[in-house]
Amino acid sequence: MTKRRWLQGLLLMILVALGIFAYQTRQASQAGGSITAVGSTALQPLVEAAGEQYTADHLGTFINVQGGGTGTGLSQIQEGAVQIGDSDLFAAEQKGIRAKGLVDHRVAVVGITPIVNRKNGITRLTTKQLTAVFTGQVTNWKQVGGKDLPIVLINRAQGSGTRATFEQFGIAGHQAKTAQEQDSSGMVRQIVQTTPGAISYVAFSYVTKAVQAVSLNGVAPTEDNVVTNRWKIWSYEHLYTKGQPTGLTKDFIAYVQSPTIQKTLVRQLGYLSPSQMHVTRDVNGQVTPIGGTHS
């Protein structure tokens, strides 16, 4: 009997402790000291790292960062369920999203490059060849100047921002042939690295010595070439808000766009800063040079 009493007491204490904890967190979120950012997994590391730094500098605030994918981010922000939606795409490009009412904050630029297995014997291709490879017109690497190896296509999942960018700017708007699909860039690199004949595409930050990045039309996939738009396959990373941001959301986005973060975190994590760019690109792919910074 005493043992049972003791157990009941313990249970009660745990309940009370949980109640207090819940009450505390409720206070924090009610005070407007907490916001949630949901969406793109490609952008997640940056928002997470920036959020940690921000909360360390501003006690009492909390930036809750979740993945889930670009589609999730945009649909959640459209419904107003979260404060920030992370996206690899312009909201207007995503099907099922009414871009009106969503405000775009560009926080980074990411370059995307085709990568191939080192055994393929390919280091350069033309856009035409790349398109032929990804649409299935060419099925062996020797047809485009490589070794006698069958081509193994690896796509990112349908609706992935990286895939959308690659299809739009890498293979001239064609739809890649249905083939293997993987839902993360790390996995894609791993497969390309180990599979002879494999080709896929990843963000610059995922390129390592173990895979071969491919030059396109004589242009190497480097940051300098992205900045001048000589390398065409790149996209903005967006933070979307519903209407103009206010309060903590506004402060946090300003913080991510501030020179301190743009010069440190953004660069460290393998993105480019939009302020480095010599051009801007709109939702239709229209490129305009930024005045005064010709190169």
Place this chain on the structure above:
Amino acid sequence: MTKSPEQLEQELKRRSKAAKLEIWGRVVSFSALILIVAVVVAIIGFVASKGLATFTTNHVNLWDFLSGKNWNPSLTDAHGKPEVGALSMIVGSFLITVLSAIVATPFAIGTAVFMNEISPNRGAKILQPVTELLVGIPSVVYGFIGLSVVVPFTRSVFGGSGFGILSGTCVLFVMILPTVTSMSADALRAVPRYYREASLALGATQWQTIYKVVLRAATPGLMTAVVFGMARAFGEALAVQMVIGNAALMPHSLVDPAATLTSVLTTGIGNTVMGSLQNNALWSLALVLLLMSLVFNLIIRLIGRKGRLQ
């Protein structure tokens, strides 16, 4: 101390402590039941409403959905209809399920026979804990092993990328093996002892007894075990997704990338927007998955009923 009749009557009419406890117990267990039923109904209702939206709001033809071979929800075909043909995934799911069950069944029944008939002592000491351990390994671990061991192996033997139904079968077979084994063992254990005694008394050897008596008598139970394993294989997502390659194509060979209902669901759901056709189409896949597991359950019940009648 004597009690007045009124006092006595009151005391007798009052509910005893035990009776109160009983009512309390009934309330608790009944509300638990209600909660579970409500959750199940809510899940089925939600998946059905989302999954049927493809056909009601997006006006996709049910037959096109079930028999179409092109899965590209964001594109439209020549007739302006969205390409939401799920056949390749349905085929992929069934193929991988049936194959892994075919591979797993002999191993499972063999293990169960060893544990129950041939060497009950050693079986209970070694095999039982080992199979239980296999059940406890998370599916992501199976997937990871599949990715780093099975896929390179099939690649080096059969060429290609190594991703495909064959790799998926290898992983799934190990995953469902413990389930099928322990259920088969239960089925063998349920065979009455006097069956064996009678057989042995007639001069049958142990092998003859196992083959002609025990396994025959346990057939419904063994079939239930296999179907249960198949149900598990059908619904497994993560491990399969890591090794099958996720290409929504009709499988032409066992070593080409293919896709299952679950693998397409897990890769796609984060990249679509709630309420859009792309999202609804994925929910339709989930609905197919749910209906199939209901079918598996029905089969298990049918087998069970048939077994009892015999």
